Amino acid sequence: MELFALxxxxxxxxxxxxxxxxxxxxxxxxxxxxISYQWTYFGSEGDDPTNLYSNHFDGYSMIRTYMxxxxxxxxxxxxxxxxxxxxxxxxxxxxxxxxxxxDWTVGLNALDLYEELEDPGGQQYQPLIHYVDTxxxxxxxxxxxxxxxxxxxxxxxxxxxTDEDVEMLREMDSHVKTxxxxxxxxxxxKTLTSTLPMLSRMAPYLAIVLGFLFSGEWHDxxxxxxxxxxxxxxxxxxxxxxxxxxxxxxxxxxxxxxTVLLQLIYLGTNxxxxxxxxxxxxxxxxxxxxxxxxxxxxxxxxxxxxxAGLVMLMxxxxxxxxLSLVLSLAFIxxxxxxxxxxxxWAQDAMQFIPMVGYxxxxxxxxxxxxxxxxxxxxxxxxxxxxxxxxICLPFAIRSWARRERV
Amino acid sequence: xxxxxxxxxxxxxxxxxxxxxxxxxxxxxxxxxxxxxAGKTTLMRMLCAILEPTSGEVRLDGKDVVGMGPAYRDxxxxxxxDFGYYPSYTAAEFLSYIAALKGIPREAxxxxxxxxxxxxDLTAVADKKIKTFSGGxxxxxxxxQALLNNPQxxxxxxxxxxxxxxxRVRLRNLLSEYAGDKIVILSTHIVSDVEAIADVVFVMNKxxxxxxxxxxxxxxxxxxxxxxxxxxxxxxxxxxxxFTVANYRHEGERVVxxxxxxxxxxxxxxxxxxxxxxxxxxxxxxKEA
Numbered sequence: 001m002e003l004f005a006l007x008x009x010x011x012x013x014x015x016x017x018x019x020x021x022x023x024x025x026x027x028x029x030x031x032x033x034x035i036s037y038q039w040t041y042f043g044s045e046g047d048d049p050t051n052l053y054s055n056h057f058d059g060y061s062m063i064r065t066y067m068x069x070x071x072x073x074x075x076x077x078x079x080x081x082x083x084x085x086x087x088x089x090x091x092x093x094x095x096x097x098x099x100x101x102x103d104w105t106v107g108l109n110a111l112d113l114y115e116e117l118e119d120p121g122g123q124q125y126q127p128l129i130h131y132v133d134t135x136x137x138x139x140x141x142x143x144x145x146x147x148x149x150x151x152x153x154x155x156x157x158x159x160x161x162t163d164e165d166v167e168m169l170r171e172m173d174s175h176v177k178t179x180x181x182x183x184x185x186x187x188x189x190k191t192l193t194s195t196l197p198m199l200s201r202m203a204p205y206l207a208i209v210l211g212f213l214f215s216g217e218w219h220d221x222x223x224x225x226x227x228x229x230x231x232x233x234x235x236x237x238x239x240x241x242x243x244x245x246x247x248x249x250x251x252x253x254x255x256x257x258x259t260v261l262l263q264l265i266y267l268g269t270n271x272x273x274x275x276x277x278x279x280x281x282x283x284x285x286x287x288x289x290x291x292x293x294x295x296x297x298x299x300x301x302x303x304x305x306x307x308a309g310l311v312m313l314m315x316x317x318x319x320x321x322x323l324s325l326v327l328s329l330a331f332i333x334x335x336x337x338x339x340x341x342x343x344x345w346a347q348d349a350m351q352f353i354p355m356v357g358y359x360x361x362x363x364x365x366x367x368x369x370x371x372x373x374x375x376x377x378x379x380x381x382x383x384x385x386x387x388x389x390x391i392c393l394p395f396a397i398r399s400w401a402r403r404e405r406v
Numbered sequence: 407x408x409x410x411x412x413x414x415x416x417x418x419x420x421x422x423x424x425x426x427x428x429x430x431x432x433x434x435x436x437x438x439x440x441x442x443x444a445g446k447t448t449l450m451r452m453l454c455a456i457l458e459p460t461s462g463e464v465r466l467d468g469k470d471v472v473g474m475g476p477a478y479r480d481x482x483x484x485x486x487x488d489f490g491y492y493p494s495y496t497a498a499e500f501l502s503y504i505a506a507l508k509g510i511p512r513e514a515x516x517x518x519x520x521x522x523x524x525x526x527d528l529t530a531v532a533d534k535k536i537k538t539f540s541g542g543x544x545x546x547x548x549x550x551q552a553l554l555n556n557p558q559x560x561x562x563x564x565x566x567x568x569x570x571x572x573x574r575v576r577l578r579n580l581l582s583e584y585a586g587d588k589i590v591i592l593s594t595h596i597v598s599d600v601e602a603i604a605d606v607v608f609v610m611n612k613x614x615x616x617x618x619x620x621x622x623x624x625x626x627x628x629x630x631x632x633x634x635x636x637x638x639x640x641x642x643x644x645x646x647x648x649f650t651v652a653n654y655r656h657e658g659e660r661v662v663x664x665x666x667x668x669x670x671x672x673x674x675x676x677x678x679x680x681x682x683x684x685x686x687x688x689x690x691x692x693k694e695a
Contacts, residue, residue, distance in 0.1 A: 006502065230509040
């Protein structure tokens, strides 16, 4: 235990490690967090619609404005809700910004059900919401069910949905207390589709820290010294692996914790129980926003552990820091380079490499095709990467211990 | 306690680094003298069981040191030639870390670290990062780590490199005091270091022990082969070309040469008392050494 504490302390002592942690924190929490929330993502009223960065630095207050506006549409969605929403939008067009228009996503999505109302002459180069006559927006629930049935049929024919998925989606209103309501989903949409997946950007920093864990001993010329100590190579290898894992956990907690804290500060907890289908209608995960967030956090955490295992194995296999780093980074960047040149099954398989897959796959339909059957396997997506990493650990210890002579 | 080396050999491809070396070492200080590339470091690494011999073995009290594993390492202290350290660690932290690797309980380690820092004059810089240390200070940290577990077998590869004269004297005294009933082996190409403290000296060349014995015995081997000759300054270079010259001293317009030669080099040459340096040069020749 004492050796573990010392080794772990040693890992944190190097400038390289601190630099990586600070840079990653800045990128994931400050840049994609604070700046995104406060400045670029939630646009201000009346700012320059052609320039995202022209927004005022007022994301926090804008989020409150959007939330308050959403509250005015009531709990239960009716035809009048949609009509009021569109009417309000059309009234506000001259004063609204390009960025804040995205706040009307629910309204825009809902209008997909009224395709026939599109400008027949094709003269309007604007979304339907800009010019549709609100009196025509009727029969929302009937249209929605028709639209759903049509999409379910198409996706089922393409083997993208299982019978169970179809049944779940067809009956999804019965799973919730209020079948359809207007909610401000944009905050959750940002969280689930861009903020949390950003955690996968931790990979290169992890590689720089853990890639030197074993190979660094050759670089520091400490190998002959360590070999002649009583506990020697093998015990040190175990301790190094444990401290590497501890670092990965701490690093994750720091970055993910910072991200979640920002989310709580800017967005609060409102709407945690909304179904994720409010973000994407045919998402088959039977989850609410909080469950989806927990899944994404777990996906990222297990990916971090899995990748840490892979990196430590690379570090134990080679004696050169640069080679160890290159091999570790190759695991995450090479699949991207070759993805378009390999068969679909191989592309699917590559998603299992730790930190290569993306947690937003929960918003896809079914991503794996096994024996001709399309299946959605969230548990496989989160367990296989971490298993790969865990399997790497004994090999890392073994390959390191095997070099008992220098 | 007895460390026996039995026909220890190491080949690197066709190159023979150590060639059937045998010796039996009891408690005492042993000096390993040899030019660069003589095979000293290779031999020491095999003695530490971190380099696999091509053939032969090393035994401690009859047991193969490789087979002993942690039991051997528990009684071993080693200072590698290229002593590696963690730049971001302070001297005290580094020693505590190595103490943990050596399995020394925390409390005992704390005391020992403090003691060694004092012995090696490092107390004042105990909390400074090693990367800020001079070469001599780093070397002293290396020596301290080797002594942490109070080893029965202490192997030091070039321990005096980088040390200033005062530090070298301090180290010699420390090792002499430490040796007692332990086996201390140190390699160097600085003859005076070995001369001052080694009970037995092994002269190594081309992977073999060329000769071994006490300092006096080795010096005696060149008795009658060490001469002093005073020549005019302009002739000194000519004598250097023809003979092994151990020393060159100016005395006014003339030069006193200390010459190693089987034959009396000149009628004017007078025999003088041999020292270990003379023996070393006798076996290696001035150019090779």
